[in-house]
Amino acid sequence: MSLMQIRVGGFGGQGVILIGTILGKAGAIFDHKFATMTRSYGPEARGGACSSQVLISDESITFPYVTQPDYLIALSQEIYDKFSPGLAEGACLIYEKDLVKPNGLQAGIKKLGIPCMRFAEELGSRVVLNMVMLGYFSANCPGLTKEAIQEAIRITVPPKTIDVNLMAFEKGYTYDGS
Amino acid sequence: MKADEKAVNTGIHFMDGDSACCEGAIAAGCRFVAGYPITPSTEVVELIAQRFPKIGGIFIQMEDEIASSIAISGASWAGAKAMTVTSGPGFSLMMEHIGYAVMTETPCVFVNVQRGGPSTGLPTLPGQQDIMQCRWGSHGDYEVIALSPNSPQECFDLTIQCFNLAEKYRVPVFLMMDECVGHMSERVVIPPADEIEIEPRHYTEQAPGEFSPYNDMEGLVPRTTKAGDGHNILVTGLTHDDRGYPDMSANTHQVLVDRLIKKIRHSADDIIILEEDDVDGADIVVVSYGISSRVATRGVRMAREKGLRVGMLRLVTVWPFPENRIRELADRIEAFVVVEMNQGQIMREVQRCSEGRAQVAGVLNYGGAIHPPEEIYQTIAGVSS
Numbered sequence: 001m002s003l004m005q006i007r008v009g010g011f012g013g014q015g016v017i018l019i020g021t022i023l024g025k026a027g028a029i030f031d032h033k034f035a036t037m038t039r040s041y042g043p044e045a046r047g048g049a050c051s052s053q054v055l056i057s058d059e060s061i062t063f064p065y066v067t068q069p070d071y072l073i074a075l076s077q078e079i080y081d082k083f084s085p086g087l088a089e090g091a092c093l094i095y096e097k098d099l100v101k102p103n104g105l106q107a108g109i110k111k112l113g114i115p116c117m118r119f120a121e122e123l124g125s126r127v128v129l130n131m132v133m134l135g136y137f138s139a140n141c142p143g144l145t146k147e148a149i150q151e152a153i154r155i156t157v158p159p160k161t162i163d164v165n166l167m168a169f170e171k172g173y174t175y176d177g178s
Numbered sequence: 179m180k181a182d183e184k185a186v187n188t189g190i191h192f193m194d195g196d197s198a199c200c201e202g203a204i205a206a207g208c209r210f211v212a213g214y215p216i217t218p219s220t221e222v223v224e225l226i227a228q229r230f231p232k233i234g235g236i237f238i239q240m241e242d243e244i245a246s247s248i249a250i251s252g253a254s255w256a257g258a259k260a261m262t263v264t265s266g267p268g269f270s271l272m273m274e275h276i277g278y279a280v281m282t283e284t285p286c287v288f289v290n291v292q293r294g295g296p297s298t299g300l301p302t303l304p305g306q307q308d309i310m311q312c313r314w315g316s317h318g319d320y321e322v323i324a325l326s327p328n329s330p331q332e333c334f335d336l337t338i339q340c341f342n343l344a345e346k347y348r349v350p351v352f353l354m355m356d357e358c359v360g361h362m363s364e365r366v367v368i369p370p371a372d373e374i375e376i377e378p379r380h381y382t383e384q385a386p387g388e389f390s391p392y393n394d395m396e397g398l399v400p401r402t403t404k405a406g407d408g409h410n411i412l413v414t415g416l417t418h419d420d421r422g423y424p425d426m427s428a429n430t431h432q433v434l435v436d437r438l439i440k441k442i443r444h445s446a447d448d449i450i451i452l453e454e455d456d457v458d459g460a461d462i463v464v465v466s467y468g469i470s471s472r473v474a475t476r477g478v479r480m481a482r483e484k485g486l487r488v489g490m491l492r493l494v495t496v497w498p499f500p501e502n503r504i505r506e507l508a509d510r511i512e513a514f515v516v517v518e519m520n521q522g523q524i525m526r527e528v529q530r531c532s533e534g535r536a537q538v539a540g541v542l543n544y545g546g547a548i549h550p551p552e553e554i555y556q557t558i559a560g561v562s563s
Binding site for chain 2: 021024025028029034035036037038039061062063064065
């Protein structure tokens with residue numbers, strides 16, 4: 001893998017920036033790769049759509065933004081509608097099954113849905129839906145190790161919430177799609 | 179002198195350029211920041227405001243940028259390492275006090291996280307349009323030092339460098355960031371405090387009766403004192419003699435301004451940091467700085483894959499400008515290609531120094547977006563054909 005390009009998006013408050021931050025930390029600190037993370041900023045980041053871009057590479061990263069996403073993680077319909085047309089053959093869409101209807105997706109794109117909000121509610125904490133999504137992403141993305149993402153979660157979330165966050169991650173990691 | 183281990187945030191981090199700049203300032207010993215928060219530099223002072231109370235620093239959110247830029251001069255004369263942080267619209271308001279810091283030889287650091295201008299322009303998008311403003315924005319003749327980082331790691335490293343240069347040359351030093359580098363997060367390694375070299379203030383050893391503010395010279399840079407140490411102290415933006423007394427004669431002015439300029443120009447080799455890649459043997463040399471220099475390396479790689487002999491010259495130090503290096507190269511290469519997010523501010527410097535001996539082309543825009551690497555490649559290919 002020379003360069004992996006990931007776009008994550010959803011509503012403000014779903015923790016999509018945190019997904020980007022954790023993926024970046026996993027790559028840059030624990031998997032010893034190069035990683036660059038940027039995020040939507042300013043008026044566009046308030047309330048409505050919110051997104052983050054992560055690049056992971058074995059070589060130093062020259063252009064810091066996503067040009068051709070390998071993964072689109074969509075937590076809202078708006079993000080799906082806005083960014084799915086940019087997916088090329090071979091890319092992978094990972095989406096929140098209850099919030100996103102992947103209508104009109106081009107052929108040749110791998111499509112993986114997970115009800116992460118529902119799973120998070122079952123764990124008693126709606127806010128960990130992003131960790132469920134991270135776990136599911138991790139299970140389907142060989143470019144970053146599971147251990148690196150788990151370590152990144154440990155050093156990022158408030159210490160008292162590490163267990164519930166890691167449980168949520170595991171829930172997503174072991175989801176078999178049914 | 180080494181950094182203070184109680185303050186340095188040693189470790190391997192994943193942080194944005196703005197946060198790295200804050201950590202660099204703290205590592206460098208900065209304990210006074212005055213600012214009027216403005217996008218896209220706000221995160222620097224936000225973090226300063228969180229970190230300073232724990233390490234004995236003072237952060238003041240001032241009434242405006244004019245006040246911020248003069249407060250750092252006051253703090254510096256009281257002995258603090260001081261900084262202000264802003265972006266284009268605020269930077270425009272600070273111009274008067276850049277000249278004041280130059281004339282009074284006050285060590286201080288200005289951080290400008292550049293956004294697209296003119297005026298309030300593009301608050302959340304990058305630009306490199308303030309490069310000439312930091313060089314010439316205040317009135318009068320003078321020299322300053324400006325560095326331009328292209329990664330969060332360099333935002334940390336070069337902020338320390340800015341403080342060290344400010345102390346060594348008693349001059350305002352500029353960290354010319356941009357929105358892209360300020361808001362991107364990457365791996366930032368902060369070394370242990372005992373591996374961070376800090377330039378202390380060069381205080382006089384003269385007794386209070388002997389000392390005058392500008393008579394204890396170390397080369398072209400006078401040693402200093404601070405308010406409360408008992409030495410005579412008189413600080414004025416008026417033309418002054420070595421006692422600091424106003425002396426508004428053409429002769430005193432000539433002697434003073436000549437020294438202010440020469441203390442930088444004569445040390446240009448010590449100050450200037452360049453990064454060169456395959457410049458020797460190149461037909462075309464791409465010149466760039468800041469985030470544009472990172473994107474430019476991709477354009478250079480594309481050109482090399484097509485068999486073109488292209489070198490890369492990155493200005494880590496933008497001011498003073500590496501005039502001698504550009505002149506040497508102009509004698510033996512065919513062309514320079516300058517990549518920057520403005521309408522040719524550094525391109526004109528390259529033209530000035532190459533004096534028509536090499537062709538000069540620009541890959542320019544109006545700010546708002548970094549260059550697509552293809553555009554850089556196409557300009558290189560166009561120049562070569």
